[in-house]
Amino acid sequence: MSNPYANPNHGPQLPPQGQPHPAGPFGQPPQETAPKQKKPFYKRWWFIAIAVLVVLGAAMNMGDGSDTDTTASLAGDVPAAEAEAATGRDEATMVEADAEEAAPQETERETTASESVPREYRNALSKAETYVEMFHMSERRVYDQLTSEYGENFAPEAAQYAIDNLDVDWNEVALESAKSYQDTMAMSRDAIYDQLVSDYGEKFTPEQAQYAVDNLPE
Structure with a gap:
């Protein structure tokens, strides 16, 4: 014999057949998780490390080349400077020699002119x-x-x-x-x-x- 006081709505209510059970809180549908995206290769740490090493190597090579060029330039200037100094010394020596040769001649002319005066x-x-x-x-x-x-x-x-x-x-x-x-x-x-x-x-x-x-x- 059925209970006349029983409330048909007080018992657990099951969803109708063919409908999914609600999984979210308060009856909200469950959220779908987005698939994880991969970083581009140029943002990976190993690619950045390789790029830094390449840049440093290029800078060191440029510095070595500049030092080599400077050293070669200085080495080339030294013989030229020595040659100019030697030329200057030779010219000074020639001038002194000419002056020494001219001095006795001038003295001789003065002596001759003086002797010609009574x-x-x-x-x-x-x-x-x-x-x-x-x-x-x-x-x-x-x-x-x-x-x-x-x-x-x-x-x-x-x-x-x-x-x-x-x-x-x-x-x-x-x-x-x-x-x-x-x-x-x-x-x-x-x-x-x-x-x-x-x-x-x-x-x-x-x-x-x-x-x-x-x-x-x-």
């Missing part, structure tokens, strides 16, 4: 140089001293040769004479000028005397 002329020049260096005489005073019968008594031609061959700056000679008057006799500038141009004094030209006075120390 001794009296050479003596007059030597005396004139002494008067200028020691007494700061003017050109006219030197000539007068050389030709004076109370002085050196040289011939006028010898005295003129001496004057023409003196290597002096007459302005500077006048200045030295003016300094002597200033230091030893304490003369004024006007008095020094008069003494320098006087026919009874130093017989310098007005231009030479003015240069001397203008350049006297204060």
